Amino acid sequence: MARPAPDKVLRAAVIGTGTIGSAWVALFLARGMTVTAWDPAPGAAARLDAQLSKIWPKLTKLGLAKGRRPDRLIFxxxxxxxxxxxxxxxxxxLENEALKIDLLARLDAAAPRDAVIASSTSGLLPTRIARRMKRPERFLIAHPFNPPYLIPLVELLGCAKTSPAVLAWAMKFYAAIGKTPLLLKKEVPGFLANRIQDAVWAECVHLIEAGVATPEQIDIAIAQGPGLRWAVMGPCLTYHLTGGEGGMTATLAHFGDSVGKWATLKPTRLSAKTRKALIDGTRREAAGRSVRDLEAFRDSCVGSFIRTVTREGRPAAPRKAKPA
Ligand SMILES: NC(=O)c1ccc[n+]([C@@H]2O[C@H](COP(=O)([O-])OP(=O)(O)OC[C@H]3O[C@@H](n4cnc5c(N)ncnc54)[C@H](O)[C@@H]3O)[C@@H](O)[C@H]2O)c1
Known part of the structure; x- marks a missing residue:
């Protein structure tokens, strides 16, 4: 079976149908594919069905799916x-290296030779988890963000033997299903976005430990402050604007030597007091709303936000070079 064009994929397999797998199933079904799924947990097929019943109305509301859930899923x-x-x-x-090494070798042995095999792992290194695959050239990491049907980013990363043609194909495939694929340059644990999140989270924890802020204050500081700018244009272009007409050159002249001067950025062990502060603080912020209520609130806001930014024209979107 020859590999189809990236925007003509008709058959996807989803292995492991928990939080992330079920979201991929929904997205692939919404894009017209037939999906075959497997998960070893007892009752997994029924749980996937229940999960899809929750996700489908959200996809419909976001304009990503039309009509009833199609009958093209085979467990x-x-x-x-x-x-x-x-x-x-x-x-x-599950995020377990030994399990993934074994599972990927099985999938590699059973899949058609041209099938592309992607792992959603959040941070395991591709060359390590592909080491028992006979055809690692068709393997890559495609790391989504929760929930994958809503958050556009998917980080792509090959192993040492992944073929450049497979990476190029995967870039086009994930773009064709509405994602924003980002091809990383190097294998590093945690990839890109989670490393950045980890640095910010480490500082949040330090500030709580040091008694500088409560969890509620940290959430206000980000969600009502830099988080809004980051969501539109990321930290680099945001700092380009910090420098006024002089742009990034002026910003660096001003702040260039103070990078990392304030942040602590050391691994932190959470004290019992800080754990309690985090749990109590977020419970107060939730103010009686369930996790499901908060998820619905987040999905609705993020969906509207993405539509607005797309309409306005995202500044970081790649543009075609103008002819000289
Ligand atoms: N949850 C997130 O926010 C998130 C985001 C991006 C990526 N990921 C990654 O996605 C993967 C799945 O995470 P999740 O949050 O959906 O976890 P989850 O616990 O919700 O689902 C994992 C599923 O794997 C199944 N499973 C157990 N052993 C298996 C095996 N041998 N073969 C196949 N399936 C097996 C379990 O039954 C379960 O349904 C992990 O690698 C994780 O790092 C998670």
Whole structure:
């Protein structure tokens, strides 16, 4: 079976159908694909069905799906059966290196030779988890952000043996299903966005430990402050504007030597007091709203926000170079 054009994929396999796997199933179904899925947990097929019943109305509201949920999902008895006809395999099993090494070797042995195999791992290194695959050239990491049907970013990263043609194909495939794929340059644990999140989170924890701020104050500081600018244009272009007409050159002249002067950025062990402050603080902020209520609030706001920014024209979007 030859590899289809990236925007003509008809058959996807989803392995592991928990939080992330079920969201990929929904997205692939909404894009007209037939999906074969497998998960070893007892009752997984029924749980996936229940999860899709929750996700589908959200996709419809976001304009990503139309009509009733299509009847193109087949839950299989083995991973081999799930991938046997697949053109794209998305692996979403538990974040455990030994488990993924074993599972990816099985998927590699059973999938058609041209199928592309992607792992959703949040931070395991691709060359390590692909080490028992016979055809690692068709393997890559495609790391989504929760919930994958809503947050556009998917980080792509090959292993040492991934073919450049497969990476180019994957960039086009994820773009064709409405994602914003970002091809990373190097294998590093945690990839890109989670490393940045980790640095910010480490500082949040330090500030609580040091008694500088409560969890509520930290959330206001980000959500009502830099978070709004970051969501539109990220920290680099934001600092370009900090320098006024002089742009980044002026910003660096002003602040260039003080990078990291304020932030602590050391690994932190959470004290019992800080753990309690985080749990109590976020409970106060939730003010009786359930996690599901808060998820619905987040999804609705992020959906409107993405529509607005797309309409206005996102500044960081790649533009075609003007002819000289
Ligand atoms: N939750 C997130 O925010 C998030 C975001 C991006 C990526 N990820 C990554 O996605 C993957 C799945 O995470 P999740 O949050 O959906 O976890 P989850 O616990 O919700 O789902 C994991 C699923 O894997 C199944 N499983 C267990 N053993 C398996 C095996 N041998 N083969 C196949 N499936 C198996 C479990 O039954 C479960 O349904 C992980 O690699 C994680 O790092 C998670």
């Amino acid at each position: 299989t008895a083995t991973p081999e059966a799930a991938v046997a006809q697949a053109e794209l395999v998305q692996e979403n099993a």
